Amino acid sequence: MAQQTQVFVPQPDRPPPPDTSGPLAWIRRNLFRDIPNTLMTFVGAYIIFTVVTAIVNWALIDAVWQAETRRECLDAVGRAGACWPGVAAWFENLIYGLYPKDQVWRINLGFLALVVWMVPLWLPKVASKIAIGLSAVMLYPFLASYFFLGGEKGIIWTALIAAGLAGLIWVWATALTEMRTGKPVGTWLVARLGQADTDEILQRRIKQGAALALFAMAFLMVTQISFEEVRTRFWGGLFLTLVISGIGITFSLPAGILLALGRRSKMPVISTLCTLFIELFRSVPLITILFMFNTMLPLFMPAGTEVNQLVRAIVAVCLFAAAYMAEVIRGGLQAIPSGQYEAAKSLGMNYWQTTSQVVLPQALKIMIPTIVGNFIGLFKDTTLVSIIGLFDLMNMARAVGEDTDWLGLFIEPFFVVTLIYFVFCFAMSSYSINLEKKLAAGRDRT
Amino acid sequence: MTQPSRMIEIVNLNKWFDQFHVLKDINLTVRDGEKFVICGPSGSGKSTLIRCINQLEHHQEGSIIVDGLEVEKKGKNQRLIRSRIGMVFQSFNLFPHLTVLENCTLTPILGLHMPRAEAEETAMLHLARVGIAEQAKKYPLQLSGGQQQRVAIARALTVKPKIMLFDEPTSALDPEMIKEVLNVIVELAADGMTMICVTHEMGFAREVADKVIFMDQGEIVEADAPEAFFANPTYDRSAAFLSHIL
Ligand SMILES: Nc1ncnc2c1ncn2[C@@H]1O[C@H](COP(=O)(O)OP(=O)(O)OP(=O)(O)O)[C@@H](O)[C@H]1O
Ligand SMILES: [Mg+2]
Numbered sequence: 113m114a115q116q117t118q119v120f121v122p123q124p125d126r127p128p129p130p131d132t133s134g135p136l137a138w139i140r141r142n143l144f145r146d147i148p149n150t151l152m153t154f155v156g157a158y159i160i161f162t163v164v165t166a167i168v169n170w171a172l173i174d175a176v177w178q179a180e181t182r183r184e185c186l187d188a189v190g191r192a193g194a195c196w197p198g199v200a201a202w203f204e205n206l207i208y209g210l211y212p213k214d215q216v217w218r219i220n221l222g223f224l225a226l227v228v229w230m231v232p233l234w235l236p237k238v239a240s241k242i243a244i245g246l247s248a249v250m251l252y253p254f255l256a257s258y259f260f261l262g263g264e265k266g267i268i269w270t271a272l273i274a275a276g277l278a279g280l281i282w283v284w285a286t287a288l289t290e291m292r293t294g295k296p297v298g299t300w301l302v303a304r305l306g307q308a309d310t311d312e313i314l315q316r317r318i319k320q321g322a323a324l325a326l327f328a329m330a331f332l333m334v335t336q337i338s339f340e341e342v343r344t345r346f347w348g349g350l351f352l353t354l355v356i357s358g359i360g361i362t363f364s365l366p367a368g369i370l371l372a373l374g375r376r377s378k379m380p381v382i383s384t385l386c387t388l389f390i391e392l393f394r395s396v397p398l399i400t401i402l403f404m405f406n407t408m409l410p411l412f413m414p415a416g417t418e419v420n421q422l423v424r425a426i427v428a429v430c431l432f433a434a435a436y437m438a439e440v441i442r443g444g445l446q447a448i449p450s451g452q453y454e455a456a457k458s459l460g461m462n463y464w465q466t467t468s469q470v471v472l473p474q475a476l477k478i479m480i481p482t483i484v485g486n487f488i489g490l491f492k493d494t495t496l497v498s499i500i501g502l503f504d505l506m507n508m509a510r511a512v513g514e515d516t517d518w519l520g521l522f523i524e525p526f527f528v529v530t531l532i533y534f535v536f537c538f539a540m541s542s543y544s545i546n547l548e549k550k551l552a553a554g555r556d557r558t
Numbered sequence: 559m560t561q562p563s564r565m566i567e568i569v570n571l572n573k574w575f576d577q578f579h580v581l582k583d584i585n586l587t588v589r590d591g592e593k594f595v596i597c598g599p600s601g602s603g604k605s606t607l608i609r610c611i612n613q614l615e616h617h618q619e620g621s622i623i624v625d626g627l628e629v630e631k632k633g634k635n636q637r638l639i640r641s642r643i644g645m646v647f648q649s650f651n652l653f654p655h656l657t658v659l660e661n662c663t664l665t666p667i668l669g670l671h672m673p674r675a676e677a678e679e680t681a682m683l684h685l686a687r688v689g690i691a692e693q694a695k696k697y698p699l700q701l702s703g704g705q706q707q708r709v710a711i712a713r714a715l716t717v718k719p720k721i722m723l724f725d726e727p728t729s730a731l732d733p734e735m736i737k738e739v740l741n742v743i744v745e746l747a748a749d750g751m752t753m754i755c756v757t758h759e760m761g762f763a764r765e766v767a768d769k770v771i772f773m774d775q776g777e778i779v780e781a782d783a784p785e786a787f788f789a790n791p792t793y794d795r796s797a798a799f800l801s802h803i804l
Contacts, residue, residue, distance in 0.1 A: 454614050455651035455710075459665040459717055460641040469664060473655050 170194055171527070181517045198518035199525050206508050206525065209348020215262075218339060219351050222259035226252060229280055232287035240296050244283050249362050251279035260355070263341030265334075274331040281326060298322065344422040348503035350532060356426055356504065357491040363430040364490065365483070368437025372445060373467065375438065386438070393435035398496050401428045406500040425497045433490050440482050444475030477551055484544035488537045505529055562590035564623070565721055565752045566611060571620035573610060580606050581617070582776040588721075593747050594754045595763040595784075598773035599799060604756045607773070608723045611754070612643045625720060641669070644714030648726040650706045652698035652713070658685065659694040662713045669717070677716075684712040688742045704735025708742055722746065724755040758803050764788065772796040 143153045174193030176185045185195030199206075208216050229248045232238045255276030258265065265273065282297065289300040298319040302308055307315060347355065374386035393401065405428040406421065413419055448471050456466040476483070498507030509525035512518055564587055571584040580603045588594055596604045609615040611622060613629055613636055622629040624639045653661050662681035666672040672680075685691045688708040690701075698706050707727055714722060724743065728736040740762050747753060747766040757763065763770050763784050770787045772780040774795050780787060791797045 449651075451647060451649050451651035452653065455645075455647065455653070457614060458612055458640060458643070458645035459713070460637055460669050461665060462637070465668050469668065470653055474653075477655065 182519060182521050194524050194527070195518075195521060196524060198512055198515075198521040199528055201518070202508075202512045202515070202525065205349055205511070206505065206528065207350045209352055209503055209508060210346040211342060211348070211351065212346065215340070215342055218259045218262070218342075222256045223354075225255060225259070225280060229283055232283055235287060235291065237291045237294070238287050239290055239294075240286050243296075244286070247279045247283055249366075251276045253359070253362075255280065258339070260347070261342065261344070262339030265338075270331065270334050274327060274334045277334060278323075278327045278330040281330065282323075344420055347422065349508045350505045352422075352497075352502060353491075353494055353505040356422075356429055356494045356497060359426050360429040360433045360490050360494070361487050364433035364437040364486070367430070367434035368441050369472065371434060371438035372441035375442060376445060390435045390438050393432050394439065398429070398432050398493055399499055401432050402496060402500050404428070421500065422502065425500060425502055429490070429494060429497070432493075433486070436489075437483070437486055440479055440486055441475065443482070444479035445471060447478050448474055480544055480548050480551070484540055488540050491536060491540070492533065505532065562592075564588070565590050565592070565625055566754070567623040568611075569621050569623075571607075571610065571617055571622065573606060573615065573617040573619075580776050581610070584620070584778055586771070586778065586781075588752060588754065590720075591750050591752055592768045593752070593766050594769050594771055595767040596754060596756045596771045596773060597758055597760075597763070597799070597803075598771075598779075602773040603776045604773050605725050608645075608725055608754055608756060611721075611723060612640050612645055614645075641717050642719055643721045643723060644711075644717060644719035645723045646707070646710050646714055646725070646727050648730050650698070650703070650710045650730075652706055652710055654698050657695055657697055658690070658701070658709050661698065661709060662716050666716050681712070681716055684715045685709070687715075687745075688712045689738075702735060703731045704738045707731065707735075707739045711739075711742055711746070720752060722751055722753040724753065724757065726756050726758075728757065728759060760788070760800075760803065772799065774799075 144150045170192070171194050174189050176188050176193055176195050177197065179185050179188070179195065179197040182195055182198060185193075185197070204213065204216070208219060211219060226248070229244075229252055232244050233241055238244070253276075254272040258269075258273045258276075285297040289295055289297045293300055293303075295303065301322055302315050302318050305318065307318060371386050371390055374382045375390060377383045377386070402425060405424045409419055409424050409427070452470055452474070453466060456470045461469070494504060495506040497504050498510070503511065506529060509529040510522070512525040513520055513522040515521075566586070566588040568584055568586040571581055572579070573581040584607060586594075596607070598604055606615055610617050611624065611629070613631070616631050625642055627635050627639055629639055630636055652658075653664070656664065659678060659681055662684060663674065663677040666677040666680065667674055682691055682694065685694055688711055690705055690708055690712070693701060693705060693709075698709065701709065707730075711722075711727075727743065728739050731739060736759070740759060743753075743755065744762070744766055755762075755767075767784045769781055770784050771778055772787070772791070772793075772795075779793050780791060780796050782792075787796070788800065791800060
């Protein structure tokens with residue numbers, strides 16, 4: 113019964129059957145598979161065509177581009193076309209509110225500073241990304257608030273602004289030295305002074321000295337500039353929307369993390385307080401919270417102190433957002449298996465080491481889509497501040513139609529505002545998808 | 559010759575989960591360099607016992623003394639004791655967001671304040687010892703189960719423990735990977751590490767154990783040298799159990 117062993121010869125590859133690959137095949141398979149499918153394709157195409165042509169006709173072809181008042185638009189095309197001159201006349205207000213026109217450059221410069229601050233985060237070879245991100249969150253606000261507010265600055269205020277300026281300079285110095293030599297600026301400086309091999313205490317002294325010198329220089333620079341004061345009641349439009357949602361977003365993440373950790377704490381007082389706070393703010397609509405803060409906060413303040421209305425709105429938005437963010441983070445924390453905590457404990461890590469090195473990085477990564485979803489929600493929810501009389505982007509758009517020249521012009525400004533919101537939200541959403549992909553790369557066996 | 563010093567001394571240990579009495583009057587002494595294997599049916603309290611030693615579980619009665627330090631629920635002793643004990647789990651519990659190397663340098667850098675370069679150097683030594691130095695830059699989930707468990711052993715070694723605890727280190731692994739992990743543990747044993755290993759790998763127990771401990775329903779039923787234990791178990795319970803797994 114001797115069995116002859118045979119040599120295995122693999123078959124040559126054959127091309128796939130015709131009509132199963134290529135764009136034509138895709139079209140046939142997905143759009144014209146059978147009669148109902150073909151019918152749906154035509155109905156769908158018809159609907160898309162009608163909507164798009166209607167919008168294009170209204171917004172571009174039949175639109176009026178030159179007019180002094182809405183009356184002129186109506187006389188020219190009636191309601192068939194958009195009346196853009198009204199939006200154009202109000203455009204600066206939509207973006208900057210009632211901020212004095214000759215001071216608007218300060219807003220632009222303030223936002224430019226943020227962009228400049230953040231650029232190193234996207235540069236390859238820059239290693240201190242976490243420090244740069246943190247500095248942006250902690251120091252940029254001082255710089256920006258002076259750009260936006262201006263006015264008298266006492267010594268403390270000057271020091272804070274100087275810290276902001278010094279932070280910005282440090283960020284770029286570190287980004288540059290890391291790109292060229294791979295070392296953060298402090299280490300680079302130590303090496304340049306030929307002290308790379310001396311003991312750590314001396315090295316730390318050098319770094320501290322350099323930081324102090326940088327701060328002193330920034331302090332001197334800040335004392336040299338002075339901006340005239342622009343009260344917050346002149347703030348408005350997209351600028352105000354970005355200020356409120358920007359502060360809300362930057363506050364909500366760390367506060368949400370602390371609240372979520374607090375809620376899971378083993379100390380009953382802390383966990384009860386955190387739970388109470390979260391549940392309270394989550395079970396009340398944002399509008400109600402805004403109203404409450406607007407009318408009740410002044411009652412709790414000592415007589416004579418006046419809390420500015422914008423501050424009240426920002427506090428309300430921050431607390432509301434923090435409560436929501438806390439629950440998102442808690443969801444992420446719950447997804448971390450207990451084995452991770454046990455491994456960390458058995459290695460002798462303490463609570464904060466475990467939380468910051470093991471638990472949070474994983475929890476935040478899982479929750480990126482939800483966290484960014486929350487940011488987007490918050491950005492849109494800030495439209496509610498119009499309820500207490502702040503002129504954010506949305507409220508400013510409504511104001512156009514109440515101008516005597518442009519009475520009743522509502523659709524056009526809202527159309528523009530819709531576009532602006534879409535651009536911002538879509539950018540955030542795309543960025544989150546991008547971030548997820550980047551973090552997932554190489555880390556999972558997929 | 560004097561006897562080696564006592565590394566772990568457990569006296570009259572009792573533990574309850576609510577009403578459930580998991581550990582009953584446990585007494586156990588492990589001397590420096592000794593290797594103990596614990597076996598017994600599922601739910602008998604093996605994991606709970608070794609987890610009490612580094613206080614992943616807290617006991618209610620009795621005392622545990624590790625390397626001269628009394629185990630306490632909180633405080634300085636707990637951290638000191640944990641830094642003298644390395645633990646390896648059934649499910650590896652590597653940190654999936656960190657590379658193999660970062661897994662091994664995390665505690666030395668954070669806890670022992672070792673400079674990064676030195677921490678990486680020692681970590682690479684340990685990784686080489688368990689035979690996966692070339693995987694150092696990979697993430698845990700990119701490795702096989704056996705490789706992950708070996709990383710976990712290397713990670714536990716980075717805190718320079720005097721005692722290693724293993725809780726069923728091979729029961730989540732395929733047969734051919736069991737061997738590679740056991741080999742690493744056998745080598746560690748040969749280097750004189752004190753260890754307690756919960757396992758049902760009886761071949762391993764025969765090879766390295768100084769004592770095999772059989773637990774049932776929260777009690778230590780037998781504690782004997784492996785030859786004696788396998789040849790003629792004193793109790794019917796252990797005999798029945800052995801006939802199951804051998
Ligand atoms: N956190 C807990 N709360 C309540 N009961 C628990 C807890 N952990 C374990 N137990 C119970 O304690 C008993 C002993 O558990 P333990 O995990 O120590 O058993 P084991 O001997 O390691 O079993 P196995 O071989 O399945 O791992 C089991 O009955 C289990 O259900
Ligand atoms: Mg177990």
